[in-house]
Amino acid sequence: xxxxxxxxxxxxxxxxxxxxxxxxxxxxxxxxxxxxxxxxxxxxxxxxxxxxxxxxxxxxxxxxxxxxxxxxxxxxxxxxxxxxxxxxxxxxxxxxxxxxxxxxxxxxxxxxxx
Amino acid sequence: xxxxxxxxxxxxxxxxxxxxxxxxxxxxxxxxxxxxxxxxxxxxxxxxxxxxxxxxxxxxxxxxxxxxxxxxxxxxxxxxxxxxxxxxxxxxxxxxxxxxxxxxxxxxxxxxxxxxxxxxxxxxxxxxxxxxxxxxxxxxxxxxxxxxxxxxxxxxxxxxxxxxxxxxxxxxxxxxxxxxxxxxxxxxxxxxxxxxxxxxxxxxxxxxxxxxxxxxxxxxxxxxxxxxxxxxxxxxxxxxxxxxxxxxxxxxxxxxxxxxxxxxxxxxxxxxxxxxxxxxxxxxxxxxxxxxxxxxxxxxxxxxxxxxxxxxxxxxxxxxxxxxxxxxxxxxxxxxxxxxxxxxxxxxxx
Numbered sequence: 001x002x003x004x005x006x007x008x009x010x011x012x013x014x015x016x017x018x019x020x021x022x023x024x025x026x027x028x029x030x031x032x033x034x035x036x037x038x039x040x041x042x043x044x045x046x047x048x049x050x051x052x053x054x055x056x057x058x059x060x061x062x063x064x065x066x067x068x069x070x071x072x073x074x075x076x077x078x079x080x081x082x083x084x085x086x087x088x089x090x091x092x093x094x095x096x097x098x099x100x101x102x103x104x105x106x107x108x109x110x111x112x113x114x
Numbered sequence: 115x116x117x118x119x120x121x122x123x124x125x126x127x128x129x130x131x132x133x134x135x136x137x138x139x140x141x142x143x144x145x146x147x148x149x150x151x152x153x154x155x156x157x158x159x160x161x162x163x164x165x166x167x168x169x170x171x172x173x174x175x176x177x178x179x180x181x182x183x184x185x186x187x188x189x190x191x192x193x194x195x196x197x198x199x200x201x202x203x204x205x206x207x208x209x210x211x212x213x214x215x216x217x218x219x220x221x222x223x224x225x226x227x228x229x230x231x232x233x234x235x236x237x238x239x240x241x242x243x244x245x246x247x248x249x250x251x252x253x254x255x256x257x258x259x260x261x262x263x264x265x266x267x268x269x270x271x272x273x274x275x276x277x278x279x280x281x282x283x284x285x286x287x288x289x290x291x292x293x294x295x296x297x298x299x300x301x302x303x304x305x306x307x308x309x310x311x312x313x314x315x316x317x318x319x320x321x322x323x324x325x326x327x328x329x330x331x332x333x334x335x336x337x338x339x340x341x342x343x344x345x346x347x348x349x350x351x352x353x354x355x356x357x358x359x360x361x362x363x364x365x366x367x368x369x370x371x372x373x374x375x376x377x378x379x380x381x382x383x384x385x386x387x388x389x390x391x392x393x394x395x396x397x398x399x400x401x402x403x404x405x406x407x408x409x410x411x412x413x414x415x416x417x418x419x420x421x422x423x424x425x426x427x428x429x430x431x432x433x434x435x436x437x438x439x440x441x442x443x444x445x446x447x448x449x450x451x452x453x454x455x456x457x458x459x460x461x462x463x464x
Contacts, residue, residue: 028340
């Protein structure tokens, strides 16, 4: 088929009603402190990985809650699990465990276990 | 009890501030006339089922206020509007819709606030869609014991919009109404408690948890009640073909626009200086600040005094305030009035 140079663009808008929030539910179940994030960004500021990549736990937390899973998948493996974020969180969120559970949830999701 | 004093104070407004000040002045022996435009004293607190941050019944504060004004030195004039106030020498002559009051040695304006009319923010659909309601209407639903949509069904999802009519130059209000954020948190908890299967989303610009135990309540809302918070100002609400409300907002922490359907949208309407208060301001040439409230003589140490000798302020006619601060402000007004009356007495003696 002739290529006219057109392509369809995926909308940027978060379609909350369509998105799958199973990963968020999974994290909340195993790490209830996940609910306490207020988006201050302390975790992202101290993040070792953020110096060289676009890793941001502050953003990842929100994207997980909204079910923006493609972007979460892209971000979550940039974490080195050093745990500095957990030391600074003013709300006592076990941030390291949040990342760990995120990775675990996607592994289960891919095996249809979430 | 101090002996009765030969001074008369007229208080305009029998809400939280007016009732508190009346009681305190009467206990000091002053004669007080309380003028109220509504049919009963108590003011806005009459509409409130439970109060933040401890969710005590609004009724308990109402009872306190009624106890304050239960004093033979206080005469209560209900269903009464102000026609005019004229200063004559050191006295104030107040004419109401029910006649001329005895001359007053001091006036205390406790005229309170008006709620922002949400129809002015047309994009939120208040008055257009049946399931867009105000925080006050939600409180009435709590009092009635059930929170249902206009279709008579429990909402599956409720959205709460902060800052409706506050921090919004498009409606001429730069100021923060202070109490709406914590009210939203309180009401979100109450919805979750009453309807455990209902999701609640608060759409906020900033969470302003300024008072004692407010931040703790916010934390409780997240931790215990699973209330969701999305940082962003709702741009519009519209009804879809199923009769649900579609909310559009920028999720500023995600850096993306977001859309979601809700069954009930609650608008946290802010405070504006009352129309009745502003009319009095015109009559007496009282200064109005750029926020529309009465301008106080000094922001730090004179916030009960006006630009007129003998005219004082108490409560939310000067700024948005919670009940606690309103009561403190009203008590402070009594100290100002009392020292003013004592000094004017000395002037006469000299």
